[in-house]
Amino acid sequence: MTESSEEPIAYGHEDATHRALGGVEGIRRLVELFYEEMDTLPEAKRIRDLHPSNLEMSIDKLACFLSGWTGGPKLYSEKYGSIKIPIFHQHLPVEEAERDAWMLCMEGALARMDYASELQSYMMRELYVPADRIRVVVANHRAGRVEGKNAGAIQIKAR
Numbered sequence: 516m517t518e519s520s521e522e523p524i525a526y527g528h529e530d531a532t533h534r535a536l537g538g539v540e541g542i543r544r545l546v547e548l549f550y551e552e553m554d555t556l557p558e559a560k561r562i563r564d565l566h567p568s569n570l571e572m573s574i575d576k577l578a579c580f581l582s583g584w585t586g587g588p589k590l591y592s593e594k595y596g597s598i599k600i601p602i603f604h605q606h607l608p609v610e611e612a613e614r615d616a617w618m619l620c621m622e623g624a625l626a627r628m629d630y631a632s633e634l635q636s637y638m639m640r641e642l643y644v645p646a647d648r649i650r651v652v653v654a655n656h657r658a659g660r661v662e663g664k665n666a667g668a669i670q671i672k673a674r
């Protein structure tokens with residue numbers, strides 16, 4: 516089949532994204548590159564410094580998380596338990612610059628993989644959602660606002 520006659524991949528449907536990323540192996544490689552970018556980009560120095568000097572555990576945790584998040588095996592919960600991404604990060608200094616630095620590392624890593632440009636932009640769009648959510652939850656946390664029980668996933672308790 517030629518490229519043009521193929522149906523567009525329905526990213527986000529079942530495990531389509533996971534498969535397009537190359538499964539667990541591909542995601543692990545992506546995350547290794549992500550942390551390589553973080554280790555080298557001057558814009559990412561501040562967020563790099565928030566991580567431990569040895570990134571092995573950070574790589575494993577993010578790779579496990581992204582496996583389940585993209586519709587594949589839920590490796591993070593199997594290995595490390597449950598996590599609410601925004602709440603987990605709420606004590607960290609994450610503002611626009613840190614969110615953008617994180618996204619920049621991901622953009623660089625995606626570009627270094629052999630992925631279709633549609634997959635790269637899909638991942639950037641989708642990952643922006645939790646990345647920006649972290650920024651909002653951090654700001655609320657700093658302002659002393661308490662998150663509702665669903666805050667990790669969706670919204671903030673109105674006060």
Ligand code: HEM
Pocket residue numbers: 562565566567572573576577580595598600603604607609613614617642645646647649650
């Ligand atoms: C918005 C910018 C972000 C910053 C600055 C940031 C920073 C960090 C830092 C400093 C850690 C702790 C590393 C350690 O002590 O081991 C961490 C852990 C983690 N982050 Fe982020 N992060 C961001 C966005 C995200 C996003 C968007 C996701 C998921 C889509 C994510 C998933 C994780 C996971 C799964 C862990 C490991 C949790 C654990 O220790 O069990 N992060 N992040």
